[in-house]
Each structure stands twice: as C-alpha cells, then as structure tokens.
Amino acid sequence: MTEDLLQFIWKYGLFERENLRSDTGERIQVIGLGEHNTNAGPDFVNARIKIGATTWAGNVEIHLRSSDWYDHRHSNDKAFDNVILHVVYRHNRQVVRSNGEVVPTIQLVFRDAILENYSSLLLADHKIPCSDRIARVDAVICDCWFNSLVIERLQQKTACIEQLLKQTANNWEEVLYVMLARSFGFSLNAEPFELLAKSLPLKVLKKHNNSVFQLEALLMGQAGFLERDNDMGDYYGNLRKEYLFLRKKYKLTPMGNHIWKFLRLRPVNFPTIRIAQFAALVMQFDNLFQNILAARSTDHLSAFFTLRPSEFWETHYTFEKTAIPKTKMFGKEAATGIIINAIVPCVFTYARMHAQEVLKNRALDWLNQIPAEKNRVIAGWSAVGIKPSSAFYSQALLQLTKNYCSRNRCLACSVGISLITSGTP
Numbered sequence: 001m002t003e004d005l006l007q008f009i010w011k012y013g014l015f016e017r018e019n020l021r022s023d024t025g026e027r028i029q030v031i032g033l034g035e036h037n038t039n040a041g042p043d044f045v046n047a048r049i050k051i052g053a054t055t056w057a058g059n060v061e062i063h064l065r066s067s068d069w070y071d072h073r074h075s076n077d078k079a080f081d082n083v084i085l086h087v088v089y090r091h092n093r094q095v096v097r098s099n100g101e102v103v104p105t106i107q108l109v110f111r112d113a114i115l116e117n118y119s120s121l122l123l124a125d126h127k128i129p130c131s132d133r134i135a136r137v138d139a140v141i142c143d144c145w146f147n148s149l150v151i152e153r154l155q156q157k158t159a160c161i162e163q164l165l166k167q168t169a170n171n172w173e174e175v176l177y178v179m180l181a182r183s184f185g186f187s188l189n190a191e192p193f194e195l196l197a198k199s200l201p202l203k204v205l206k207k208h209n210n211s212v213f214q215l216e217a218l219l220m221g222q223a224g225f226l227e228r229d230n231d232m233g234d235y236y237g238n239l240r241k242e243y244l245f246l247r248k249k250y251k252l253t254p255m256g257n258h259i260w261k262f263l264r265l266r267p268v269n270f271p272t273i274r275i276a277q278f279a280a281l282v283m284q285f286d287n288l289f290q291n292i293l294a295a296r297s298t299d300h301l302s303a304f305f306t307l308r309p310s311e312f313w314e315t316h317y318t319f320e321k322t323a324i325p326k327t328k329m330f331g332k333e334a335a336t337g338i339i340i341n342a343i344v345p346c347v348f349t350y351a352r353m354h355a356q357e358v359l360k361n362r363a364l365d366w367l368n369q370i371p372a373e374k375n376r377v378i379a380g381w382s383a384v385g386i387k388p389s390s391a392f393y394s395q396a397l398l399q400l401t402k403n404y405c406s407r408n409r410c411l412a413c414s415v416g417i418s419l420i421t422s423g424t425p
Contacts, residue, residue, distance in 0.1 A: 022104035058084035126138035145414035146396035157345035224257030276309035367392035
C-alpha cells in the first residue's frame, strides 16, 4: 500500500461509504470528495463532509497511518488547521490540530482487488507493466487516452516553443529554424544542433542563402569542424578561409566539436552530413514558415525536404576521408521525423496561440497521414499487440512510455486506472 494509492481511492470514491464512523464514533457522510491538491498543504481541498449533524467545508488529509500526522509535523502547522477529516489506511493514534482540537479520523475500507491489481502492476517485470492485460481494456478508453496523450505531448513542446518565442522577440521564422535544427540532430545530436542554431542567427544565414558554399562555411565553422589548420584538401581549406572571414565579420564564436557524436551512427547520419543537408534547407528559408502554414498535406511538407548537399559530400562523410561516390539526399524517413518533431509542434502552437482551430486540427491530421515511427519503444508495444496505425498513435505511445510506464504512474494513466479498478487482478 502506498499513500498515492490511498489518495487515488479517495479521489475516485472507491471505498465503502455506508456506515462510515470516525475514531470518536461520529457518523461520517461524504458529500464532496474535494479537489486533489498537488501543491503544498492538505491533499484535498474544498471537500464537504457531514460529521454527525453538522456539514463542514474544508480540507482532507490522507496518510497510511494516523501517526504520520505527527511524523509530518502537521500538529504544529496552522496550514492544516482547516483539515476537517483525516483519512487513513491504518488508524493507530488520535490526531489534533495546532490548537489541540481533535481531527476526526476514518479508516478507509475498499475492495482487496484494488490493492492486488495495483501491486501486480508495480511488481510487473516488464517495461510495459500492463503488457499481459492491456487487451482487457475497452478500446474506447484506449482511444480517448491516446488522443489525450498526443495533445499532452504537443503541449509540452508548446512550452519549449513559447520560451523560444520570448528569446527571439516572437520571430516565428527563427523559432522554426531552431526547431528544425534540433530535429536534424535526431535524438543523438539534437542538443548540439540546437546550440549550433542558437549560436548562428538565421538573419546571418539569410544574408548568404544564395550560396551553399558560404552557408556550409558558416554552419561547419560554427559547429567547430573547421578549426584544424592543416592540409585537409582544397574544399576544407576554402571553407575554413571563408569561415574565418565571416566569423570576424559577424563576431561569431564557434562551438567545440567535441560535443558532436559520431559513435554508433551510420555514416549517412554523421553530423557533418546532416549539417550539409541543413545548409541546403537554409537556402530555401525565405517565407518557409508561411509556406508551411499554407501546406495542405504531408506530401506538400515533404517537398520542402528534397535536400541534396553540395557536390563535395557525394564522395565524403567527413572532411578527412574520401568515400565511394553516393548522393546524400535527405531520406523520406528523416523528413517524416522532421515533420513530426518540428513542423507539427510549431504549427500546432501557432494555431493555438492565434485561435485557429482549423489549422490546429490540420496539424493533428498530418500525424494521421504519416506512418507510425519505428524504434525500440514502438517495437515493444507491437510485441504486446498494440500496433500503431500512424504517427499520431506512435507519438501517443512514446508519451505513454516516457511519462507514465517508465515512471510507474499507473494511477495517472487511463489504462492503469481501468485495470486497477477492475474486479479481478
């Protein structure tokens, strides 16, 4: 038994309400359970409890044992003087307010199955605690929950975008630039790519977006890949010379290239290749945000990412070595990842901030047009029979795994709640 579970039982009224009596023998009638308080202070506020013949409005505090009231020093805390009912799993001591008045205490009685169901989820030896029983959950519950998870995931990204808007004086092009850069790094190099974008303002790049050579010089130089003053070929030398000139002109400070990760990456995903592809994207950045807002389908969005880096990269993955000739076009799967992780959040946030419901729904619909992502997390769900039909549902599963399953937050999950409150473990 945990205090979280006891709060859950109270919150959803999953206890025996008939013939409730306090430790002092008074008849207790629960009229209003109150609102769950996740901040400091009593656990539930604005409850209405009838004690004997009097109806009280106030707060409810919940503990595993009555003595926890003293362990948590509530008896000397005036913030708990308005507690009208003390709810416990085991009653072992009478409690009082700071003025010495007795706080009525009740011991909750509930079905054993609730504790058994909850314990089985907590003790499950699987990354998805409910993997062996999720099939029991009503499809409508799952569908509604997945819809909520997608919105929750986008709202979290909205908070990041709003912070970027503050930093850029509400410049949506600049925000899109940073978000796109972060997405170009995918999971392994997301942070370095974001730092690169923040160290090199879009307005500087746009002054040179008619020359992919100058864009590569700026981006590669800022990323720290042009610091070596030795013979690495004409292209490297020319890029370095150009960067040193532009660096002085714009008073730029390069990043250390040690933060970029190459290990365990396929060569086509090396940060040098991604930066070269990003330079090709920056060439078409004029009015890109407005063009994205005007897009009607993911096919239109994908067209923005038909990116081919400069000729040098057809025979290189890094500056040091020559490779077998291969065109390093930006792949369809990579473009899809950019749409999911950068474009949809930006458009969703813009639509929400400007009260454009049609645009917001269009952003959500884009996720339904895109195939489900392929990664270890989604493979784990597929293995237990939950196979997402689109990126909308794979995004929901990623949110569920990260924010609920991996944190054992079954009590906050609609699937977990359904299983915990079911009749059998």
